[in-house]
Amino acid sequence: MLTSRNLKPVLLAGFYSFLTLYGSANAMSSAELLALQKSSADKQTIAEPSISQFKKAKKKSLLESSAILSNGKYWTLVPKNALLHVPENLRSKVVTSPRGKLISWKDFSAMNPAWLSKEKIDIATAKGSSPINYERFKVMSNRGKIIVAVLGDNPIGVSSSSVQKEVTVSM
Structure with a gap:
């Protein structure tokens, strides 16, 4: 062979x-x-690009690009733009410095159904090419829970252009 x-x-x-x-x-x-x-081989020399030709990406740590959800004893990370709605009375659940034990999103969401809700979205919505309409957003906001966008059962960031905050009337 x-x-x-x-x-x-x-x-x-x-x-x-x-x-x-x-x-x-x-x-x-x-x-x-x-x-x-x-x-x-001599004829096929390739010019090396200079570093100035590339735009340097701003480096962020995992904590900087994530929102931390905490119930006081346990905490988990979700993408910052996965939080579709945080009611005023639950803002204390989104913290800047974690306390307690880090657990998986799956375990954390199962542990906190009283104040945490998952909203299933598709990949087109996450990318911003298919918006969440205003009525759907309004229904989500009236649940009185923190709404986290999920794809499958995992949190996913949503483009800000996907969430319509006002009614658009087409003529």
């Missing part, structure tokens, strides 16, 4: 067998082949 380790010798052996069978009158010598390879 041919593998990547023994393929090159087989190909070379096949090439030399071809030359033996069909003659090498028109074939290049190994020296000519090496010279041709060297000249083509």
Whole structure:
């Protein structure tokens, strides 16, 4: 069986067998082949891009790009823009410095159904190409719970252009 380790010798052996069978009158010598390879390698120099051509991405830590939800004893992380709605009376559940034990989103959401709700969205909504309409947003906000956008059962950030905060009338 041919593998990547023994393929090159087989190909070379096949090439030399071809030359033996069909003659090498028109074939290049190994020296000519090496010279041709060297000249083509010299012609194919690639200019290295300068660092200034690339825009440097601003580095953020996981905590900087996440919202921390806490019940006092346990806490978990969700993307900041996964929080679709936080009622005024539950703002204390979104903290800046965690206390207690870090647990998974799955365990945390199962532990806190009284004040935490999941809103299933699709990938188009998360990207911002399919908005959440105003009526749906209004219904979510009236639940009196923190609403976290989820795809499957995992929190996902939602583009700000997906959430329509006012009614748009098309004419």
